[in-house]
Amino acid sequence: MIIISSSETARRRTVGRFCRAAALLAGLVATGVAAPGGTATAAGPERPRAAASQTRAGTQRLPVKAIEKILQADGQVSKSGVLEVDIDRKDLHVIGGNPPVRFKDGFQLQHELFFQSLGRGKAILNGDLTLRPQEIQPVIDAFIAHGLTFQAQHQHLYDMRPMVWFVHFRAIGDPIRLAGAARAVIGKTSTPLPQHSPPHPRTPLPVRKLERVLGGDATVGENGIVTVTVRRTDKIRLGGVVVDPDLGVSTNIQFQPLGRGRAAVIPDFSMTASETQPVISVMRRHRWEVGCLYNQETDEHPQLYFSHMYRVGDPVELARQIREGLDRTAAKRA
Structure with missing residues (x-):
């Protein structure tokens, strides 16, 4: 019979606890889990946790490259994650x-497609196409054939020669399928494809000053054309979905340089019903030509109205006048 003293028993218990703790720690490190209160080692949780986070975030992202490949055109992703793909009607x-201006590629005459992720492999597409009159009916038929909702048909300016039309559409579904449907519809037009954005676009216009005056985000495209988007700050639902302000429902302003410090400028105001009269009153006081007033989406709450206007002059002074109009709306403040 072996008798173990109480002090020896305590020693063995301490050693046992130490061994079990060491074994547990070894197991945690081997599986990439940090010990409680400890820091992760190189084999610890940093990469697995980041990967899991990226996987969850990935469900909210759009397959941008795949969409661009299908549409055969480059896009831009906004700060909020909305993908915009503009496809110029280089054949028009x-x-x-008034005074008349030749519209260069990238100025007003393009297809605009906006994709917003809804998560779980779904997205909402909101878009509009620039069409010759003979293309309108085939495009509407293609909307119907591909399950796209036809929303609007209108002109932007009353004196364009030749006259072109703009049709709007939307859909919700798998973003790859939506891109394929949009590409099939564009195939009913004579739009030249593929298209690529200029790698280093330049402009003589004061881009940063225009951003500051208008309170929006500017991009520079072909032919030095500057587009400034000023986001709405209210909540807009489209087809029952809360949409990002970058999904084609905010005010955008385009500037085409004409030389000698002048530009042709076309704002496309986004307004609720109560905002339309104040905005148009301000702009007419500054002698802007009002080209149209229309809805471009159906099943939209609140219902928005859009108006394209036109003037030629100093781009910064015209931007200040546009800002006066924007101040009558729920647009982001300058």
Whole structure:
């Protein structure tokens, strides 16, 4: 019979606890889990946890490259994650406005497609197409055939020569399928494809000053054309979905440089019903030509109205006048 003293028993218990703790720690490190209160080692949780986070975030992201490949055109992702793909109607040669100006590629005459992720492999697409008159009915038929909702048909300016039309559509579903449907519809037009954005676009216009005056985000495209988007600050639902302000429902302003410090400028105001009269009153006081007033979405709450206007002059002074109009709406403040 072996008798173990109480002090020896305590020693063995201490050693046992130490061994079990060491074994547990070894197991945690081997599986990439940090010990409680400890820090992760190189084999610890940093990469697995980041990967899990990226996987969850990935469900909210759009397959941008795949969409661009299908549409055969480059896009831009906004700060809020909305993908915009603009496809120029390089085959149209339009003169418009008073005084008349030749609209260069990238100025007003393009298809605009906006994709917003809804998570779980779904997205909402909101878009509009620039069409010749003979393309309108085939495009509407293609909307119907591909399950896209036809929303609007209108002109932007009343004196464009030749006259072109703009049709709006939307859909919810798998973003790859939506891109394929949009590409099939565009195939009913004579739009030249593929298209690529200029790698280093330049402009003689004061881009940063225009951003500051208008309170929006500017991009520079082909032919030095500057587009400034000023986001709405209210909540907009489209087809029952809360949409991002970058999904084509905010005010955007385009500037086409004309030389000698002048530009042709077309704001596309986004307004609720109560905002339309105040905005148009301000702009007419500054002698802007009002080209149209229309809805571009159906099943939209609150219902928005859009108006394209036109003037030629100093771009910064015209931007200040547009800002006066924007101040009558729920647009982001400058």
